[in-house]
Amino acid sequence: MWNHSHQLCCAKALLVIGVLCVLSFGIGNAVHIPTYGSSEGETRPPPDQLATLPGELKFAHVIFRHGDRTPLDPYPTDPWNNRKFWPTGWGQLTNLGKEQHYELGKWLRNRYKSLLGSRYTNEDIFVQSTDVDRTLMSAQSDLAGLYEPQGDDIWNPRIDWQPVPVHTVPEKEDSILAAKASCPAYDYELATLEASSEFQALYVRYRELLSYLTQNSGRLVKSFIEAQYLNNTLFIEKLYNMTLPVWAEKVYGKEELTYVSNFAFSIATFTRSMARLKTGPLLKDIFERFDKKLNSQLKPDRSLWIYSAHDTTIANVLNSLKLFELHSPPYAACIMLEMRVDDSNTPLVSVFYKNTTAEPLPLDIPGCGLSCPLKTLVKVYQDVLPVNWERECKRSTMMMTYEEANLGAATGILIFIITVLLCASYGLMVYYRRRHYNLYTSYSQMA
Numbered sequence: 001m002w003n004h005s006h007q008l009c010c011a012k013a014l015l016v017i018g019v020l021c022v023l024s025f026g027i028g029n030a031v032h033i034p035t036y037g038s039s040e041g042e043t044r045p046p047p048d049q050l051a052t053l054p055g056e057l058k059f060a061h062v063i064f065r066h067g068d069r070t071p072l073d074p075y076p077t078d079p080w081n082n083r084k085f086w087p088t089g090w091g092q093l094t095n096l097g098k099e100q101h102y103e104l105g106k107w108l109r110n111r112y113k114s115l116l117g118s119r120y121t122n123e124d125i126f127v128q129s130t131d132v133d134r135t136l137m138s139a140q141s142d143l144a145g146l147y148e149p150q151g152d153d154i155w156n157p158r159i160d161w162q163p164v165p166v167h168t169v170p171e172k173e174d175s176i177l178a179a180k181a182s183c184p185a186y187d188y189e190l191a192t193l194e195a196s197s198e199f200q201a202l203y204v205r206y207r208e209l210l211s212y213l214t215q216n217s218g219r220l221v222k223s224f225i226e227a228q229y230l231n232n233t234l235f236i237e238k239l240y241n242m243t244l245p246v247w248a249e250k251v252y253g254k255e256e257l258t259y260v261s262n263f264a265f266s267i268a269t270f271t272r273s274m275a276r277l278k279t280g281p282l283l284k285d286i287f288e289r290f291d292k293k294l295n296s297q298l299k300p301d302r303s304l305w306i307y308s309a310h311d312t313t314i315a316n317v318l319n320s321l322k323l324f325e326l327h328s329p330p331y332a333a334c335i336m337l338e339m340r341v342d343d344s345n346t347p348l349v350s351v352f353y354k355n356t357t358a359e360p361l362p363l364d365i366p367g368c369g370l371s372c373p374l375k376t377l378v379k380v381y382q383d384v385l386p387v388n389w390e391r392e393c394k395r396s397t398m399m400m401t402y403e404e405a406n407l408g409a410a411t412g413i414l415i416f417i418i419t420v421l422l423c424a425s426y427g428l429m430v431y432y433r434r435r436h437y438n439l440y441t442s443y444s445q446m447a
């Protein structure tokens with residue numbers, strides 16, 4: 001019964017189904033076009049003076065970068081790639097870094113003296129750090145400046161310091177501050193962005209620079225972020241008055257490498273959906289905490305929340321708030337989100353960015369200004385506030401490549417089932433026709 005033409009029919013059906021499946025999945029993938037957030041060219045009117053903001057300060061969130069540190073991982077041909085030049089070890093906070101945060105802590109004490117009692121209590125403040133040595137140590141140095149022991153808190157007259165708790169979560173479990181908890185939908189968005197024609201064009205534009213860095217550093221530098229790491233090592237060595245190799249002097253501090261390094265800070269939150277998955281959980285926590293504070297639901301009823309983190313955290317938060325101007329956030333750079341309550345009991349939020357020793361000015365929140373009502377603020381940033389982050393991080397099969405989703409196997413099984421059904425029904429049809437034919441021939445024989 002299964003002659004050659006039957007097999008051919010099944011093979012054709014299989015081919016047609018296969019092509020249809022591939023086409024529909026292809027379209028499914030192609031239709032998913034990311035929308036690009038602009039990280040450049042936001043015009044912000046420079047307020048000439050620290051505006052006197054309406055209302056009384058009730059709560060502040062502070063997010064800062066750690067202080068001065070040693071290089072994370074020098075490049076293979078680096079003449080300074082030796083622990084003897086960096087006695088504290090790689091990626092560690094230096095004494096200068098401790099000093100920077102001690103000073104910032106004193107500055108924060110002055111700014112927030114209306115929120116904090118002069119003596120430490122866990123009912124005023126909560127401090128969270130990423131689980132990294134330099135951010136934990138920066139938080140502690142900062143708190144040394146913020147809470148110099150007073151009166152009865154002096155526990156040892158020779159030590160002008162008291163312990164203050166710093167909380168942390170292992171990086172891989174931290175979806176809030178380190179933002180390193182697994183999020184497959186985010187990884188997919190990032191890969192899609194890197195593969196986009198816009199990014200490919202950028203890679204073509206900087207191809208020569210990247211291959212120059214690769215050839216001379218002894219390390220493959222194929223992405224803007226890898227170029228940024230290299231720039232950062234050179235930046236630190238320069239800061240420490242170490243002579244750079246001639247090849248490095250030719251690119252370091254020049255427009256191309258500086259641009260690429262700064263641009264790399266915009267990549268993690270380049271699209272609004274990437275910002276939502278990367279920074280959304282932190283922003284959501286911050287906005288919800290403002291709301292809880294307002295409704296006396298914060299227990300204990302604290303007034304200051306400090307986050308100790310990284311340059312990427314600073315860039316990601318600013319970019320998600322559409323307030324990032326391309327630059328490399330310096331040591332101890334500090335974002336402040338402050339809530340004031342005015343006479344009519346309206347909560348107003350202002351955002352400050354302190355990245356120099358100058359007094360920071362409030363930033364112009366897009367479409368809401370320097371003093372933004374909390375309700376409006378939440379609306380302005382609705383697009384980056386996840387409703388259910390864990391669910392949003394899961395990827396539908398339509399977002400996956402064939403290999404990842406094992407669609408090859410899934411499609412194969414589907415095609416096999418459909419083919420079996422088709423062939424079975426065809427076989428049945430042939431069988432009934434034959435029976436009919438046999439009946440016919442028997443009649444004819446009778447004739």
Ligand SMILES: *[C@@H]1O[C@H](CO)[C@@H](O)[C@H](O)[C@H]1NC(C)=O
Nearest residue numbers: 096236237238239240241242
């Ligand atoms: C590097 O040199 C400058 C200028 O001489 C000096 O001010 C600075 O302290 C030096 N930096 C270090 C880390 O030695």
Ligand SMILES: *[C@@H]1O[C@H](CO)[C@@H](O)[C@H](O)[C@H]1NC(C)=O
Nearest residue numbers: 231232235253254258261328
């Ligand atoms: C890259 O180098 C520039 C100097 O050209 C420096 O200002 C910037 O901070 C560096 N970026 C990083 C991430 O180190």
Ligand SMILES: *[C@@H]1O[C@H](CO)[C@@H](O)[C@H](O)[C@H]1NC(C)=O
Nearest residue numbers: 324325327328329330355356
């Ligand atoms: C400070 O922040 C502003 C605004 O984002 C930026 O334009 C500038 O380059 C930054 N300066 C430093 C030293 O980081």
